[in-house]
Amino acid sequence: MYTDYTDIGADTTEGYTISLTSRELARRTIGDSGPFDRIRQRCSISVGDFSMAELLRFNGDPVKAGLDALRAGAPVFTDIRMVQTGIQKKGHNSPVTCILDIMSSTDTGGKTRTSAALLSLGNRLTGSIIVIGNAPSALLILCDLVKKGVRPALVIGTPVGFVNAAESKELLRSIDIPSISNVGTRGGTPVAVAAMNEIITMFAEMTGTVE
Template sequence: MYKGDPLDIERRSMEIIDEHVKDTSFNEKELLVVKRMIHTTGDFNYKDIAAFKGNAIEMGIELFKRGCSIFTDTRMAYSGINKKALEKAGCTINCLIDDERVLKKSKELNTTRSSAAIDIASEDGIDIYVIGNAPTALFRIGELMEEGKIKPALVIGVPVGFVGAAESKEYLRGLNVPSISTVGNKGGSNVAASVVNAILYMAVER
């Protein structure tokens, strides 16, 4: 029977997801993130491709509890993150993809706007980079880290696609930074937002 209460729908959805993720190696907090990924996509495969490195969830909870700065590579990821929860956490969030400075820099460097946006964002000192769409953005984060120009506390990198997506996430997992990613070509801005929300809900009430 169809149910109209969104919270009841979500509760029932999570019950169904629970039935499919009983036998995994994830700890309790990691499983909450994976379940949110599955809930967002309707794809149980995320229980096999989600990857966590360097106490990423604990780092995220700590950052949200003390207030932090967040950068997203797309407006979709930006829109999908719970703003009321962010406000409770005292966090700021920004997406610079439409910024005139980004357009200008991308033309100057002959690169994507997503990559150029990382350069602009890095000037402000970002705590959490959230990448759901652009492999070039994830590669640029790594390049700036290796050059010693940025030191993010957490990177959520789940770009989707067939050109550079899997490779950029493998590159991320090789960097010395707490991270949450997916193995292979799956991901997306909606997945990136779901990861942020899952950790936010552990840190503050919805």
Template structure:
């Protein structure tokens, strides 16, 4: 599989060579049995940390849910611009929008919350059927969980891997209790590299299927 592996993010001969070699090395360490394994591989490569494989969690077939959402051109909502910048733009037709751009300081102050959380509230009517990717803002994931629990929003896929020591662990545990396709991490670890890598592997698989 690895000698034929293609990554739409690698556009030069050297980039392709490095991508395939990285996959070969990591697949030998953590396995290559399923789409979830390949998501884990990409997250390990993105962080340079093999232990990341042990904290990844997959609920309710997120890989398949992601492919279906991309097929429909579902919007992708992310917490911050760094995640938005990292998501591959080719190989799919889904628009990408950041919560932080919709949660200005006045809105956040009036709600008594963060800008990312205010952005989730501002966009709540558009979240059902979308892909949501949160790598940095536990408050945004907490707000999203509240909307999902109350039935006000039902995304097709949530990549919830916020990093930090305030509500990061709790928000991800809360996500895993909700019947929504999700990718998350255990504990306080997470961040932009894992969030972007997880979604980009699904995008890569989608693009390969249609090549």
């Protein structure tokens, strides 16, 4: 077993043992050649399916972008509260906020609430980390904002579903922005949270803030 394994979210002996054992299985199955494999491992564990590893895509050096953003204390914005709740709050100083809680208006203009919230934030998204695990419509809007000049530091986009989920992630991969996404209709909150938390864990290891 690996004695240098870190899980800053495991705060009991039993929890740590379960996490360590799961990670050992993932390392054996997926490989352990670098930070992308670490994210593949964690995302696969989050959904209980090692085939998730093959679906993940990394564009524009997203791990470095995420680490740099955390070092700068950049805000982390999430599409839904479930993603916000799942993201680890220890090991970094970046505020983690659900965009639904900072909408400038209750009028959505016929759009989904997450899409309207992103539009209302506009340039405030520049330099931030954006984690979308549920809302394909929001990811489509975000891609449009990026094309118009908004520059997030990192986008983690893994929305799940049969309507625009695969298409929104494909669009994300086509634009010049650091991103983590997955191919197809699968994904969801667990995958998005796992990817973000693994980057946070790497950051905590680098900065010596592992508790």
